[in-house]
Structures are given as structure tokens and as C-alpha cells.
Amino acid sequence: MNALDDVIDSLSRLPGIGKKSATRIAYHLLKNDRSVCLRLADDLSVLHEKIHPCKICGSYAEQEVCPVCSDPLRDRSVICVVEQPKDVQSIEAVREYRGLFHVLGGVIAPLEGIGPDQLRLSELVSRIHTEHISEVILATNPSVEGDTTALYIQKILKNLGVKITRLASGLPVGGDLEYADKLTLARSFRGRSVF
Amino acid sequence: MNALDDVIDSLSRLPGIGKKSATRIAYHLLKNDRSVCLRLADDLSVLHEKIHPCKICGSYAEQEVCPVCSDPLRDRSVICVVEQPKDVQSIEAVREYRGLFHVLGGVIAPLEGIGPDQLRLSELVSRIHTEHISEVILATNPSVEGDTTALYIQKILKNLGVKITRLASGLPVGGDLEYADKLTLARSFRGRSVF
Secondary structure (H helix, E strand, C coil): CCHHHHHHHHHHCCCCCCHHHHHHHHHHHHHCCHHHHHHHHHHHHHHHHHCEECCCCCCEECCCCCCCCCCCCCCCCEEEEECCHHHHHHHHHHCCCCCEEEECCCCCEHHHCECHHHCCHHHHHHHHHHCCCCEEEECCCCCHHHHHHHHHHHHHHCCCCCEEEECCCCCCCCCCHHHCCHHHHHHHHHCCCCC | CCHHHHHHHHHHCCCCCCHHHHHHHHHHHHHCCHHHHHHHHHHHHHHHHHCEECCCCCCEECCCCCCCCCCCCCCCCEEEEECCHHHHHHHHHHCCCCCEEEECCCCCEHHHCECHHHCCHHHHHHHHHHCCCCEEEECCCCCHHHHHHHHHHHHHHCCCCCEEEECCCCCCCCCCHHHCCHHHHHHHHHCCCCC
């Protein structure tokens, strides 16, 4: 096992990268300038050191409090609840939502041994009490686990006097009825709006 | 631009990795144990330091002479000529070929300004003179550039008294006549063998 095999092995453990892609990337790095490879190495070596969960919302940030939580221009009366830090990034990229976030750190998945206690739910409840929140948007994924988790949170929060909403689920824009799966199509009927 | 964006940016410059894959990988690295990330960083940081072209064949190795060139059990009368070091790895993975290699370091591509002088051709000719080679297998890709380069090498070598062969080109195993492109199908006729 030489240094090249080591790189291929390490790269192929990353999500979405198989042995062939890893090999291609390793040879690409060797063929190109040394600085490209060293820059990536440097960036990776400081990643865990510099990036930590925001102590308020739980998404990743270099500071103790993330840019969203510390931005005075955000709407501080709305919290969008998501599963993972990367969901914050996906939503921020759309530039549609201007409120705050709360990262659960996962979903209720009994088969994987993840119960409500492992999620950041007590932090959510205390934020609703202290931060004068008027609406909680449940933005967990439209999957079995995501729906279950949303339902569980709705039950916990329903007596706290906040409006609780769930992201719309239905046909994707640009999609085609023919190719929509049955569950999505059924849900698009249930969630239909007046035109 | 924080440390997380730096990693995403560096990763998305790698071949076959777009912005979405890079983001997914970066969040995966952050979520998982710090040691995975640091091991990849370490492997990358020593890659260029440890791996160099073999001084005989030009493929990558940790030693001055690569394992293939220094293996006494290889057939030292045959040289397989390939474009890139990664082609050596592809051929070695098949375990069909037991001879030596010679890496050109590219193909003749006038549009990209790569002429015969930039390829390791004089090294090939001197190896044929000094190493008692009886056969040269031209294993450049079956592309316009690869075919041109193979033809050029064949012209250079034809008076040196070595047998010159070219890898067979035709229908891929498990393929279907219906989906074969015209050029491949035409070539499978020209290269047909007696059954």
C-alpha cells in the first residue's frame, strides 16, 4: 500500500465517491500542481478545528453564534426546524426564508436507536419560551421519519401558543404527473390550494 | 468565506465533483469523527512528496523504479505503450498482461499544443534499443488523438525490427448491437476474427 493507494482509499470512503472516482481524483491531483493538493489538505486539516455548532440554533459556524442567529435583519419571530446543518445551507441558498433556524441533529428513527431525547427538542422549547416566537415551520424531510418527527414536535408544541406549520409537499416544479410517485401525487391532492 | 466554504470550494474543483457533491462531502466530514478528515488531509499532504514518475516507464511509484519495472517475473520482451499513468493501473487491475509499460504522458493533440516532442517518445525508442524488446503494444485510447498517436509511433518504430500491435477495438463484452455507435460497429467488422 503506497501513498497513492492511501489517497485513493481515503477518498473512496467519502459519500458518493466510489473506487473509480477516487482513482480518477488521485491521479488528477498527482498530475496537477502540488499546491492544489496541499491547499485541499490544509483546508481539511483545519475544518474540525474552526467549524463548530452554533450555540443557539445548532447549525455550523466559525463563531460561537452563527451569522443567521446574529443577523439583526432576520425575522426573529419565526423558527424553521430542520434535521441537519446542511438543510440550513439548502434553505439559505434559496433566499426565500428570512427567519431563524433550529437544527434537530437528526430525526426520530427507532430502528437506528434515535429517540426524541437525542434530538435538540428541549432547546427548541426553551427558545420558544424565551425568544417570543410566533411561528414554528417544521421543515423535516417529507419522509416517514421526517413526517413522524414533525408530528411528534407538533404534539409537544401545540399548547405553547405558537402557530405550527409544515412545508408544502406535492409535485416538484417542472415535474410531470406521469412520473410522480403515488404518495407524492396523493399528497398533492390533499394539499391542493384554491386557484 | 469560512473554513467550511473553503473545503467545499476545494472539493468542487476535483474532477467529477460538483458543488452539491462537495457540500455533501464537507458536511459528512464535519458530522463524522475528526480523525477521518485528518487522515485524508495527511494522505493528501504527502502525496506529491512520496509519489514520483518511475525513471524507466514513467508511471507513478514511491521508489525510483516502479514495482512493475523492478519485478523479475515480468516478461521483459514486451512493452505496452499507454497515455497516462492511470492507464497502467487500469491494465494491471485486469491481470491479463504480464509485460512492461511505457507511459507517454499524453497524446498528440495539436489543438491543445501537444506535439510528439512533449511525449516520452525518445525514451521509448532508446528502451527498444537497449532492452531487447520484441513486441510493442500500442494501448493509447481508441479516440481520434489516441489513434493518431498510435499511427505516429508505428511510423517511428517500423524500422526498428520490433513487432508492433494495437489493442483490439470493437463491441464491448455484454454490449448490444442495437446500442453500439456506428464507428464501433464498423470497426468490429474490420477487426473480425475467424470463429
